[in-house]
């Protein structure tokens with residue numbers, strides 16, 4: 191009895207300033223409601239959020255679009271001259287449309303090509319790896335939550351840290367070469383080999399992000415009732431058929447979400463690769479975001495207008511992917527309701 | 529064939545013994561019902577028979593062959609799950625076909641079996657629907673259909689009716705009995721509901737805490753419960769228990785006194801009682817009648833439930849609770865005194881350990 195009354199008293203003590211604040215806020219809000227009406231209050235409450243969204247998302251989007259129509263190296267828009275679609279034209283000027291090297295902006299098309307192959311390979315492998323990991327983690331395995339944490343941990347790391355960790359492992363005097371040396375294998379310059387760096391960027395980004403997708407797939411697997419597997423067991427269903435006819439179809443909504451999320455994230459790949467390889471050697475791991483960043487800010491001959499145009503194009507790709515995701519989400523929601 | 533013999537079945541999950549030395553013979557074609565309080569191990573026993581759980585000890589034989597190491601699929605049994613466990617992304621037809629396709633059965637035979645089962649269960653009209661588009665009762669039929677098409681030697685059903693509403697449960701119960709009569713296969717049925725057990729079973733297996741308390745026909749269990757637990761578990765409302773003591777013993781009769789000093793005469797022909805023995809006297813509420821004569825039990829009425837066709841009287845007999853179910857409508861109200869008679873009622877005597885007294 192005395193403990194409850196004590197906590198009660200503590201509670202009301204803690205709540206006192208809140209109540210006071212509420213009473214103070216009440217006065218102007220009442221006035222606002224009188225002016226805006228009950229229906230208008232929804233807009234009033236949404237306004238702060240929409241303001242933030244407007245300032246940090248919508249406005250930059252519009253400004254970016256305006257930039258893509260201007261030329262010169264100046265940063266301030268007032269000092270830039272309007273050039274219309276010239277920047278887009280420049281991106282698409284090629285002598286031979288089948289050969290990126292023949293384009294005026296060959297770096298852009300190299301980045302597009304690299305990004306395309308990166309996305310295709312990384313997403314395919316990512317789905318495979320996280321699905322297999324989720325299937326293993328879904329079993330009655332000793333220390334299951336420990337393993338789950340192990341796979342999720344990299345997701346919590348900052349991309350820069352991820353890049354640095356792997357640089358430390360892969361560099362010439364890094365951990366990998368040290369380990370190989372112990373087995374009598376000659377050290378190798380992994381980060382200066384075009385093929386190996388490409389593979390490394392795929393491997394590292396999978397390592398860094400698979401935890402999230404594994405978790406989504408694991409949640410999907412755990413939502414499949416155990417009974418279904420027991421019914422299949424009673425019927426003598428082979429494991430391969432159980433996977434193909436029961437697990438996969440019931441996991442499909444989660445798989446689609448993972449595919450689209452992974453696609454969007456892969457198209458945007460930048461930070462960990464920038465830290466790990468800097469886009470090199472040469473342009474072998476130059477991806478689209480890095481091209482945009484370097485064109486707009488880092489290169490000596492910076493061209494913010496061109497970077498803006500490239501990012502608008504990339505944005506269009508992402509919009510398409512996002513629309514697919516929204517469609518998929520709605521479809522699986524409808525399925526869930528049935 | 530569908531003869532199942534369990535010998536000293538033990539099952540533990542880690543340190544918890546869930547089944548303790550279960551012995552049971554199930555004859556071919558028999559309808560066996562497992563009942564018992566929640567958590568007593570009914571489902572676990574069914575699942576060990578099915579092969580979904582490995583036994584820790586003992587032997588399971590089907591038609592004389594030891595099947596402990598035989599996989600669930602090869603035991604020739606079919607299970608109907610409480611949740612139905614229908615594949616939500618497949619049509620009813622695909623659900624029924626799924627198990628048959630595993631054994632590479634010719635398509636024509638699969639189709640034939642589905643048609644036959646669908647007709648038997650009257651689910652032909654929605655073979656192309658998905659489980660999500662069916663009502664609970666229809667889903668339940670599909671679940672049974674999925675078992676039927678496999679032509680199993682025995683059906684295992686774990687609370688198959690518990691997700692249906694009361695009315696549907698009664699009609700489905702009757703259909704299940706008819707289905708059993710028609711198929712003639714062994715059925716093992718788990719339920720909480722003793723009405724289901726009483727109406728469906730050839731023999732009922734009453735379980736408590738991983739042990740079998742009694743096996744017998746429904747009326748055996750009702751008329752001669754082997755112990756206090758079974759006596760209290762079978763029959764609704766459950767049996768009254770009064771503390772008593774043996775006052776006199778004559779050939780053929782024992783005289784008992786209750787805590788309140790009432791004397792009850794019981795036919796008794798055994799040798800296991802002696803004067804002064806403390807007993808529990810069990811009386812079914814339906815066997816108690818309202819009376820006027822002063823020799824009967826004087827009680828205080830606590831609560832009266834008028835159900836129309838019968839009246840349930842909750843009474844207090846010298847501090848012990850007594851429940852009587854009397855036919856018809858009675859003008860009686862709480863707080864009143866009443867006389868209840870147990871003359872002619874079958875009395876069940878249980879000794880100190882709760883076991884039925886031999887010869888009573």
Ligand SMILES: Nc1ncnc2c1ncn2[C@@H]1O[C@H](COP(=O)(O)OP(=O)(O)OP(=O)(O)O)[C@@H](O)[C@H]1O
Pocket residue numbers: 541544546564565566567568569570571572573720
């Ligand atoms: N996989 C398991 N691991 C550990 N304990 C379990 C497991 N399955 C069942 N048990 C325990 O075994 C006991 C019997 O469970 P069981 O499901 O057989 O009970 P039941 O008689 O079917 O109960 P109900 O009527 O509620 O369905 C319970 O105490 C339960 O907690």
Ligand SMILES: [Mg+2]
Pocket residue numbers: 570571572686
């Ligand atoms: Mg159960």
